[in-house]
Amino acid sequence: TLLVTLLDYYVPVWGLKKFGGTQAGVWGSTIGLLVGMFLGPVGIFIGAFGGGLLGELLAGQDSRTATKAALGSFAGFLLGIGLKLALCGIMLWYAGAALIQYAGAGL
Template structure:
C-alpha cells in the first residue's frame, strides 16, 4: 500500500509542478495534496507541524498569486483603476477564457483600467507591463514552493 501512496503522491506533485505553469491547474495546492497523500503511509514521513506550516505556505502562495499582478501594476505607476482592472481582468479571464485568460486578463484589465482613468497610452502600457511582470513573479513563487515540496517528497521516499 505504501508503494501505491508514494506513486500517487509523486503524480500529484508532478501535476502540481505542471500546474504552476498552466493556469488551468492549481499547482501549489496539488503539490501539497501530494505531501498529504504521503501522510497516509503506515509511518507518516512528516510531522503535524511540518504539514501545518506547508498548508500555510500553500495558502499564502495561492493568495499571492492573485495579489502580485495588482502590486506589479501599482509599482509600474498604475492608478487605482489599473489595479482594479487587473483584479477584474484576472477573475474574468480565469472564469471565461481559461487557461490563457489568467495571463491575458490582468494585462488587458490593467490597460483598460488605465485608459478609463484617463492615462495616456505610454502610462497604460507601462502599468499593464507591471501586471505581466507580477504574473511572472507569481509563477516563479509557485514553482519554487512546488519544487521544495518535491524535494521533501524525495527525502521522504528515498
C-alpha cells in the same frame, strides 16, 4: 501555504505599482484575470494585461502610462506564477524526502 497565498496578492500589485499603476489598474487586472479564466489558459494572460490596461485608461491615464502599468501588472502576474511554482516544488521536494525517509524506516 500562507507564503504562496500572500505572493498571489502581493506580487502583481507590486509589479503594477513599480511601473506606475493605480488602484484602478489593480482592480482591472484582477477582473480581467477572472474573466480570462473562462477563455482558457491564454485568456488568463490576456485578461490580466487587458484588464489592467482598461482599468488604467478608465482612471484617466494616458495610453503610454496605462500600457506601461499594464505590462507591470502582467510581469508581476508572471513573476507570481514563477515564485508559486518554485515554492510548490520546494514543498514537494521536502514531502518526497520525508516519504522516502519514512518508507526506509519500514513504516
